Amino acid sequence: xxxxxxxxxxxxxxxxxxxxxxxxxxxxxxxxxxxxxxxxxxxxxxxxxxxxxxxxxxxxxxxxxxxxxxxxxxxxxxxxxxxxxxxxxxxxxxxxxxx
Numbered sequence: 001x002x003x004x005x006x007x008x009x010x011x012x013x014x015x016x017x018x019x020x021x022x023x024x025x026x027x028x029x030x031x032x033x034x035x036x037x038x039x040x041x042x043x044x045x046x047x048x049x050x051x052x053x054x055x056x057x058x059x060x061x062x063x064x065x066x067x068x069x070x071x072x073x074x075x076x077x078x079x080x081x082x083x084x085x086x087x088x089x090x091x092x093x094x095x096x097x098x099x
Contacts, residue, residue: 006032007053008041009062011074017061018070023054042077049073 006029008022024032036043049069053062062070 003029003033003045003050005029005050005054007050007056008032008036009053009070011070015061017064017067018074019061020053020056020058022058023056025054044073044077046073 005025006023007020009018010021011018022032033043035041046069049066052066052069056062
């Protein structure tokens, strides 16, 4: 199923919250997911979350009402081993949520 919307998040421990690194809808959403797959970036289908975050601009930190949902998503990725496997401090912790 092709996503209608995709939102890519990145978390760096020294920053106050995860932030949006890319987003797109329709064809751009599909391209973002393809790029994530090619790059080994974890992809999680989270329709409600993607819809809620889509209004943010690239570079925006996620707002506090989304902290719990994004924390659960990050925990899922780490728990299931879907992260990129890099362990250095610059490890890519981006996640694409799609609808």
